[in-house]
Amino acid sequence: MTEWINVVVQGVLVGGLYAMFAAGLSLIFGIMRLVNIAHGDLIVLAAYIALVTATTLGLNSIVAMVIVVPVMAALGYVLQRLLLNRTLGDDLLPPLLVTFGLSVIIRNGLLELFTADSRRLQAGAIEVATIPVIQGISIGMLPLLQFTLAVVVIAGMQFVFYRTALGRAFRATSDDPTVAQLMGLDNRHVFALGMALSLAIVAIAGVLLAVRTNFDPAIGPARLIFGFEAVIIGGLGSLWGTLCGGILLGVAQGIGAHIDPGWQMLAGHLAFLLVLAVRPEGLFPKIH
Amino acid sequence: MSEALLDVDGLDAFYGDFQALFGVSMQVEAGAIVAVIGANGAGKSTLLKSIAGLMDARPAAIRFGGVAIGGGPAYRTTARGIALVPEGRRLFPSLSVEENLLIGGQLGLPGPWTLARIYELFPMLAERRTLASTALSGGQQQMAAIGRALMSNPRLILCDEISLGLAPIVVRDIYARLPSIVNEGAAVVIVEQDIVQALTASNHVYCLQEGRVALAGVAGTLTREAISAAYFGV
Numbered sequence: 001m002t003e004w005i006n007v008v009v010q011g012v013l014v015g016g017l018y019a020m021f022a023a024g025l026s027l028i029f030g031i032m033r034l035v036n037i038a039h040g041d042l043i044v045l046a047a048y049i050a051l052v053t054a055t056t057l058g059l060n061s062i063v064a065m066v067i068v069v070p071v072m073a074a075l076g077y078v079l080q081r082l083l084l085n086r087t088l089g090d091d092l093l094p095p096l097l098v099t100f101g102l103s104v105i106i107r108n109g110l111l112e113l114f115t116a117d118s119r120r121l122q123a124g125a126i127e128v129a130t131i132p133v134i135q136g137i138s139i140g141m142l143p144l145l146q147f148t149l150a151v152v153v154i155a156g157m158q159f160v161f162y163r164t165a166l167g168r169a170f171r172a173t174s175d176d177p178t179v180a181q182l183m184g185l186d187n188r189h190v191f192a193l194g195m196a197l198s199l200a201i202v203a204i205a206g207v208l209l210a211v212r213t214n215f216d217p218a219i220g221p222a223r224l225i226f227g228f229e230a231v232i233i234g235g236l237g238s239l240w241g242t243l244c245g246g247i248l249l250g251v252a253q254g255i256g257a258h259i260d261p262g263w264q265m266l267a268g269h270l271a272f273l274l275v276l277a278v279r280p281e282g283l284f285p286k287i288h
Numbered sequence: 289m290s291e292a293l294l295d296v297d298g299l300d301a302f303y304g305d306f307q308a309l310f311g312v313s314m315q316v317e318a319g320a321i322v323a324v325i326g327a328n329g330a331g332k333s334t335l336l337k338s339i340a341g342l343m344d345a346r347p348a349a350i351r352f353g354g355v356a357i358g359g360g361p362a363y364r365t366t367a368r369g370i371a372l373v374p375e376g377r378r379l380f381p382s383l384s385v386e387e388n389l390l391i392g393g394q395l396g397l398p399g400p401w402t403l404a405r406i407y408e409l410f411p412m413l414a415e416r417r418t419l420a421s422t423a424l425s426g427g428q429q430q431m432a433a434i435g436r437a438l439m440s441n442p443r444l445i446l447c448d449e450i451s452l453g454l455a456p457i458v459v460r461d462i463y464a465r466l467p468s469i470v471n472e473g474a475a476v477v478i479v480e481q482d483i484v485q486a487l488t489a490s491n492h493v494y495c496l497q498e499g500r501v502a503l504a505g506v507a508g509t510l511t512r513e514a515i516s517a518a519y520f521g522v
């Protein structure tokens with residue numbers, strides 16, 4: 001029995017990470033109807049930037065976030081202003097193709113720079129620290145930190161979106177970009193701020209991923225799929241739904257892996273398909 | 289000679305290959321109410337959109353306060369002191385009534401209009417400030433759209449078809465507030481299909497016909513015959 005409780009608890013904690021993959025993705029789609037195919041590779045890019053920062057400056061990986069987050073946010077702003085804004089329009093296809101190209105470029109660029117060797121970020125003593133809950137169940141400090149950060153990120157996004165002038169600008173631009181301009185909002189700038197926020201979340205997720213597991217330049221697309229699945233399970237446009245979607249995906253993968261290690265991915269995809277079949281609009285769709 | 293607040297001079301406007309305006313000229317003095325009338329497709333909305341910077345235009349074709357502003361960009365329009373109440377109201381559906389007003393005033397330009405003053409002008413909105421803008425009736429939405437435009441403390445406010453789809457009593461109610469808007473110093477341009485409403489409310493009238501100014505003059509001096517000739521082109 002405790003064995004299964006353990007599986008579920010670990011699944012929930014991993015789910016926080018998946019929710020963070022998803023949050024940045026759905027933020028961008030919500031604001032500018034852009035499906036960012038390069039999202040997973042940007043997560044991996046953030047992991048490598050963290051690796052370089054941590055090794056050259058001799059920082060703890062978690063502390064390196066202080067540098068990786070602003071770097072990725074700045075990259076997001078510039079990327080949107082110089083490239084992605086030019087692809088936006090009535091047609092959904094150009095941004096899809098351009099971010100697909102971006103994904104290939106990032107992956108191969110990383111391969112060229114860092115080889116295909118698998119890497120790992122060191123986080124020091126926190127990696128092995130655990131909190132015993134009851135006999136047979138203990139929670140790792142690192143997964144707990146990941147999950148807590150995910151909740152903080154989602155709550156922070158919720159706050160920004162519904163309580164601040166920036167969030168108001170995001171929602172107005174998403175509703176009606178033409179009229180938003182007449183309120184003095186420069187769409188190009190608003191979209192760039194949205195991408196900056198998205199990549200700031202990507203940076204946190206990338207560092208946490210890299211501390212948790214081995215990574216190499218090719219693992220981006222799978223993270224993109226996890227992100228997509230968490231968004232769809234939770235329901236588009238709902239931030240807390242995205243967290244639930246991530247948790248459900250994490251638990252399903254955990255249960256699958258426990259039955260047979262080869263079933264981890266399969267179980268996640270099956271849970272996703274099941275939700276899609278029963279509730280195509282997701283578990284917590286945003287009602288307009 | 290003092291320059292008019294808004295000086296449109298020989299404005300052409302295009303939708304792709306289709307020309308919607310042909311050399312339109314119009315002047316609006318500070319504090320005036322100017323009506324633009326004309327049949328469907330005469331170019332009234334295009335004229336307002338051009339002034340708001342949403343259409344391509346020769347910069348010098350539109351001068352506001354002496355500055356050439358033709359061709360936008362639209363996101364500078366508010367900062368320059370022009371506010372548009374768009375046709376169909378176009379409130380932001382995912383924002384509450386109050387957020388719609390706040391986003392209108394988000395540039396923080398100085399002037400007489402504040403959230404409190406808007407609620408004074410339209411008390412109905414104060415009662416419904418926390419509702420989604422989609423929960424308002426048509427008339428209330430129109431009031432919110434006008435309030436949103438006023439929140440930027442414009443020197444010129446452009447109203448596109450504010451009576452469209454509203455009950456006559458509601459239209460009268462909204463037009464009754466126009467003087468209090470003008471008293472605060474803003475000039476108003478109203479685009480209307482309802483000629484009687486337009487003539488009663490305004491000092492100056494421009495009648496457009498197929499993208500050209502067919503008639504212009506002081507509201508009281510134009511005869512019915514002249515107006516219907518300009519309106520229908522017969």
